[in-house]
Amino acid sequence: MENQVDKADKYIKDMVQALLSVDKMKAKETLAQAREAYQPVEVVEKVIVPSLEQIGEGWRIDKVSLSQVYMSGKICNEILQDIIPRDCIIRERQLTIAIATLEDFHTLGKQIVKGFLHAAGYEIVDYGNGLSVDSLTEHIIKDKIDVLLISVLMLPSALSIKELRKRLKERQAAVTIVVGGAPFNFDDKLYKEVEADYMGKTVSDAINIIHAIETDRGV
Amino acid sequence: MSLRMTPMQRILTTLGHEEPDRVPMFLVFTMHGAKELGLSIKEYFSKPENVAEGQVRVCRKFGNDCVNGYYYAPIEIEAWGGEVIFRDDGPPNSGMPFIKDFEDIRGLVPPDVKDCKCLTKALEAQRLMKEKVGDDIPVIGTVVSPFSLPVMQMGFGKYIELIYEHKELFEHLMRINEDFCVQWANAQFDAGCTAVGYFDPVSSTTIVDKDLYLRTGHNIARRTLSRIKGPTATHFAAGRCYSIIEDVIQTGTAAVGVSVLEDLQMIKNACKGRITVLGNLNGIEMRRWSQEETTAIVKDAIAKAGKGGGFILSDNHGEIPFQVPDDVLLAIGDAVNEWGRYPLKWLDK
Structure with missing residues (x-):
């Protein structure tokens, strides 16, 4: 051992x-x-x-x-x-996880988190960049997303997560919102202000948060 | 008690590493002028007269020690033919990168500043600002460094790949960007700017490690700054710089913008008598500071870096968010007036 x-x-x-x-x-x-x-x-x-x-x-x-x-x-x-062989499935069961940048065109954070989670064996749905609250809400409802990862660089984009949360509540979507990016790194209270469930400062946080959500949801 | 100085005298004194009448303050406004004039951000930036009037108004309203001649970061991308996306509640963003493939770099030609409508508009705004404030208040211009501009030219991920995996094309792009940067900075001096901010977030150790910086951003800054015909202040836009501070000093810059993630006192000690420190108020948290918190935070920064001059109180990112309310900005000015009077006797108690 x-x-x-x-x-x-x-x-x-x-x-x-x-x-x-x-x-x-x-x-x-x-x-x-x-x-x-x-x-x-x-x-x-x-x-x-x-x-x-x-x-x-x-x-x-x-x-x-x-x-x-x-x-x-x-x-x-x-x-x-x-x-690793192409047909090898690393994770037999996993939550439906999506990633996006909301009203923001800065993609590096999204690319890094997606790359790390993919390397850790997770399948991630990538909704791309610069999505509006309306369009992201529709994607989440349609695809029955369990966990939404949002990466932002701009403060106004971070603040618009609150509106996204409101829309998702109205549609009774049980999605866990995980946020990350510069505004959150500079303000520890911001993720609560925008009603996100978790905030990650690093990619290792992203992996740990996903593990915590899996445990919480019994996956 | 020292006599009241003009903002220009205050800045020049602190840049000379002596104590002026009080700690100078640079609140870097880009969008607040639109609020003052009751215009949308897009409308505001559409005319140089709006920007000149708005910037001078916010400077006077908040007791700022500079007029910010900076338009918005993607204006340089606009000059290269790229897209700018405006929004109502924040700074404009650059749109889709115009360098789609690495090989596109070979065909790039830097734009001529005098032929770019967007840049001549910004230069006209700077000329008007200078006309309004004369020699009493410095007008500060801005360039994005040749090393940091590719984030908007080609996207961040692709640019990192260029640095590591396509060295010859990287060098080629840097030479092109250096020519443009020098031309753009010097045009701003011609328009009346007192100094130019050299925004170089990619050189921060938050983005590249020190070894890579020394091989790239450092040399690029040395080459570029030596060709710019006036004083520059290097800003890492909230990225860290402590471990490269000696190297930053060697680039010939006159000041350095410091992140709130750094120990302001350590940076000041490292820079003392050599370059001026700008920093490092947290612009994101600033939105909800109370009067008491504002005073305490300003006092703390002055206590850490104020003694001996060589310090300008500023935000840590180089742009005050649109969401920061006037009350907080006025409270910052009040705190500087109360606690920033040299010789800072309260620190001796």
Whole structure:
């Protein structure tokens, strides 16, 4: 058991180092080695998810930059396809999760969160950028979304989440709203003001929040 | 007690790392002038006369020490033929990036400032501002750095990929953007600007790590700032900069905008006597500050960075959100007038 933990720690260390150096070949080699020791699902849970969580946490404490976070998610998604067979389902059951930028055309946060969650084995419906409250409400109702991730950069976009919540309540949609982006990073109380359920400051928060919602909903 | 200075005297004194009559204050208004004139944001920006009148009015109303000659960030994208999207309650955004593929970069030609209607409109606004305030109040222009402009030119994700994976095209784009940036900054000095803000959020360690900054944004800033014919203030738009502050000083900038995420005192200590520190009020939280909170926050910033000059109280992002109410902005000015009088004797008690 101890050996197993040591081995996983080494893979994580190598993987984090490779990702922060934006060294795709090294990251691929590390995952290939891990694949010899673990099943595909275990590679995701024991190596990829903790590596990405460490990188997300590093951004929070100013040890890792956003460009490294972005490239880490991109590399993981690119090499995952080579390491894990196409027909392999990482998560047998999952909530219906969607992501969007609301009245906002800044897409980096959305791309990063989507990339990380995808690398962690989640299927994410991407509604794109600059959606209006009306159009996002219709998407959520039509697709019966359980969890909506909203990424914003602009304060007015963040404030419009309150109107979205109101519309969803009127339509009796039981969707959990998770928000993230610069305005929320600079104001811890803002997510409550706009009546979101959760706020994530980093991509590792996004993974942890999804886990918490799954536990809460018995998934 | 020192004699009352004009805003220009106050700023020049603090930039010289001496104590003026009181701590200078730059509240960076871009949209509040529209409110003053009762216009929509789009209407406001449609005429240089509106912007000049609106900016001078808000400057006087809130006791600001500069008139902001900055239009809006995507005006530069408009100059390259890109789209600007206006909204009623916030700053204009750039629309779909005009660089769709990496190879598009090879065919890019920087626009000529004098041929761009949007830029000449902004320059005319700056000329009118200068006419209205003369030499008493500095007029501050703005450029987006060559290193940060591609976020709007091609989208953030694609730009990060360009930096890491297409180095030759990245260098090519930087040379083009540098030429444009220098031309645009110098035109603003010609229009009457006293200084120009060099907005470079991508160089912040929030966005790129220090090693990458030293290989990219740092060199680009050194090259660009050396060709700009007046003083510049580098702003990271709420991104962190403490770990690169020595390198930022080496670029030749006169001031640095500091994030609320940083320790203002540490930054001031690092910059003392070399470059002026601007910062670092939280513009997002500012919307709901009470009078008491406002006073406490302003006092705290002055206590951390005020002594010895070389400090301008400002917001941390370089733009006051449209939603910040007048009461808060007036309270900031009141607090600076009460607690920012040099020699800041209250700090010795």
